[in-house]
Amino acid sequence: MARITLEDLDGLGEEAAGGEAGDGDEEEEEENGDDDEERGRLFTYWEAVASTHRVSLPRDMAGPIVQMTRHSQAREPVPYVTLAQHEKCEEAAYEERRYPAGKWACVTKGEPMYEQSISMSFMKLMRYICKENSVGCYLGMTVPVLNEIHLTKEGTELEREVVTAYYLPGEFQQNPPVPTDPEIHITERASLRVITRVFYGMTTEETILREISLFWELLGSTDTVLRETYIVAAYENPSIPQRRNEIWFICRAE
Numbered sequence: 001m002a003r004i005t006l007e008d009l010d011g012l013g014e015e016a017a018g019g020e021a022g023d024g025d026e027e028e029e030e031e032n033g034d035d036d037e038e039r040g041r042l043f044t045y046w047e048a049v050a051s052t053h054r055v056s057l058p059r060d061m062a063g064p065i066v067q068m069t070r071h072s073q074a075r076e077p078v079p080y081v082t083l084a085q086h087e088k089c090e091e092a093a094y095e096e097r098r099y100p101a102g103k104w105a106c107v108t109k110g111e112p113m114y115e116q117s118i119s120m121s122f123m124k125l126m127r128y129i130c131k132e133n134s135v136g137c138y139l140g141m142t143v144p145v146l147n148e149i150h151l152t153k154e155g156t157e158l159e160r161e162v163v164t165a166y167y168l169p170g171e172f173q174q175n176p177p178v179p180t181d182p183e184i185h186i187t188e189r190a191s192l193r194v195i196t197r198v199f200y201g202m203t204t205e206e207t208i209l210r211e212i213s214l215f216w217e218l219l220g221s222t223d224t225v226l227r228e229t230y231i232v233a234a235y236e237n238p239s240i241p242q243r244r245n246e247i248w249f250i251c252r253a254e
Contacts, residue, residue: 039066055119064130067138076142078167093218094197101191103168103176105184110160114205118147121164128184133177140169144233151228158205193251200242203232211247225249
């Protein structure tokens with residue numbers, strides 16, 4: 001239901017404006033009630049999702065949640081070029097890609113759990129995407145969101161520090177809006193060559209380590225990729241149980 005603005009009323013006669021204003025007020029009250037109901041429903045839902053990641057959802061996230069939900073179908077893919085596809089038993093096993101250099105908004109967190117780090121970082125990025133930026137408008141969502149991780153020297157655990165990165169949409173690549181949050185940094189990331197493998201479900205330290213191990217078994221012995229740094233690419237929101245993710249092995253510089 002559309003709001004009646006002051007501009008809409010300017011063209012009306014005084015009497016008509018007086019009559020329509022009352023109807024407009026009723027419509028606006030009804031719409032505000034609908035907005036509040038939607039906001040409350042979505043906040044409660046995402047509060048429950050956040051609790052599974054052992055984080056609390058601040059009240060000021062209600063607005064960004066509604067905005068992201070309304071734009072959920074409009075997602076710009078991060079550009080890349082497929083270099084090769086590899087199959088095993090006639091099924092796609094993994095893919096080699098090259099991602100061009102580009103500007104990303106990045107947040108670094110080192111919480112006790114991987115899920116806590118990525119959740120807290122993405123809440124900051126959501127605020128930036130929705131309005132807390134120098135242009136004061138919704139920037140648009142891109143996928144995937146990247147989470148760069150590091151293994152300990154033993155290779156049996158993840159380091160606590162995780163970098164979560166959001167690719168700036170094409171229209172903002174040349175002149176990225178400045179974040180109001182000092183913890184968000186706009187970074188020019190160099191061209192990246194990766195070997196990727198899809199997996200589905202929750203991303204925890206346990207599942208990530210398992211996927212890394214499975215991928216190494218698939219690849220076999222090779223010195224062409226890094227062994228201490230990996231990327232987890234998230235394509236879908238954390239409320240989807242069997243959500244699509246990818247593990248990226250980073251190729252060494254040629």
